[in-house]
Amino acid sequence: MRKIFSLVLILVSLFAFSLKIYPNLIYNIEVKDLIFEYSFFVRNDLNYDAIIRIEKIDFVTDGKKYEFDLPDYKYSVKNYVDLDSYEFELKPDEEKRITLKFNIPSDFDGASGVFALKISQESKRGGQIQIRLNYIVPFFLRFKNINPIQKVDITDVDIRNLNFYLDERYGNFGTLITMKLKNNGNVVFLPYGTIKITSVDLRTTISEKEINSFDLVVFPENEAFYTFKIPEILPTGKVRFSVEGESYGMRFSISKDATINETYENLIxxxxxxxxxxxxxxxxxxxxxxxxxxxxxxxxxxxxxxxxxxxxxxxxxxxxxxxxxxxxxxxxxxxxxxxxxxxxxxxxxxxxxxxxxxxxxxxxxxxxxxxGQKLSPELKAKYLPEENSIELTNTGNCLLAIDINYSSFSLYNDIVLIPGQSKKIKLEDNISISRIILKYGIFGENKEYEEYIR
Known part of the structure; x- marks a missing residue:
């Protein structure tokens, strides 16, 4: 799942088997006309009837938080789209085509328009609600008949040496970098390209990182933060952060210098x-x-x-x-x-x-x-409710590779355990333990065995 939308789409990720939304979960549409239609599909993957409700909402994110109610944001097209269905019922495995009808004003300023659909799924059995889920489906429109103005700058770079400052999410080694970008143009910034980090004093490249669409998004006339980790420790002195690539077919090259005063003296x-x-x-x-x-x-x-x-x-x-x-x-x-x-x-x-x-x-x-010979792959799994985690123990005589699946969706891949080793895996909230399937096998070979939580 794209990093920039991980918070918004977490329910989609975990419960994709409950309501299938296709062909995409994020829509990036290029159009030549201001009046047009677009369709997608929803399918009820539950074993019982579901009521589907759809609501149009604004959608803007700065990489840290999400805004769904911005009546004054001039690049929102929420008020210029209509749906052929806002509420309906689906039988098990039944699908429905949803058609969006757009009527964009001729004086619309932006070369981009944005909005999202909030899709709610509710199922009842015996008069009791069995499941209620919300899905956020963003839409990005690129109007080809409006001249795009692409003006994006890196305004600040925050650098944290994780060897000095432990982070619970990112660990205790490497460098955590947060770039702040400003979009002064009239088109969404959706870059495909490369972030290059170089030492000006040493005249050497430290690290390179590819970025793809939706890894980093900067909305028109908005700021955004992009956080990522690299394993390298940045040197003392001037360091340059450069981003180069394309957004909607337009080339760009931006950079920002930062000075590092901290000195890290250990070789890693x-x-x-x-x-x-x-x-x-x-x-x-x-x-x-x-x-x-x-x-x-x-x-x-x-x-x-x-x-x-x-x-x-x-x-x-x-x-x-x-x-x-x-x-x-x-x-x-x-x-x-x-x-x-x-x-x-x-x-x-x-x-x-x-x-x-x-x-x-x-x-x-x-x-x-x-x-050696006579390999015996064996895995013991136990749920720890007080910690909401799974404890995995390799009880065999060979190296194991383990995947944790939630129904058909993959939660963790290629967890490696040596013989006799135990490891705890923290779970997200709202996960049903009965739907977790552990697939494992001898490391380097197919994962041909399954284990369920006891």
């Missing part, structure tokens, strides 16, 4: 992939691990491999023995097993620790798995 690296597997077929294969320097330091690092008890292991060989890393660059190392054959039952788990002056410097230590 990130390794990928997170799991390296050696089995009978690849026991003597040379495999690559990419090491990314997340800081502005240049240094030499070393490593060690330990088993689950923390004891050093010499059954692997890494090349080179010492690695020189440079600011914000990635370098690869090679790893090979010294063993000629695998005799263990189940998976043997090892950890690769990357070191500087004897201290661990990796965000997360990659797992090295020696995959």
């Amino acid at each position: 690296v990130e390794a990928s992939p997170n799991v390296i597997i050696f089995d009978d077929k690849t026991i003597n294969t040379l495999k690559s691990i990419l090491i990314k320097n997340l800081t502005s330091f240049k240094s030499e690092i070393s490593w060690e491999i330990v088993d689950q008890k923390g004891l050093r292991s010499d059954i692997f060989k890494l090349y080179p023995s010492v690695l020189r890393i440079y600011p914000y660059r990635a370098t690869s190392i090679k790893i090979r097993s010294n063993e000629r054959e695998i005799t263990n039952v189940g998976d043997r788990i090892f950890y690769l620790h990357l070191l500087y002056d004897g201290k661990k410097i990796s965000v997360k230590s990659p797992l090295i798995v020696v995959r």
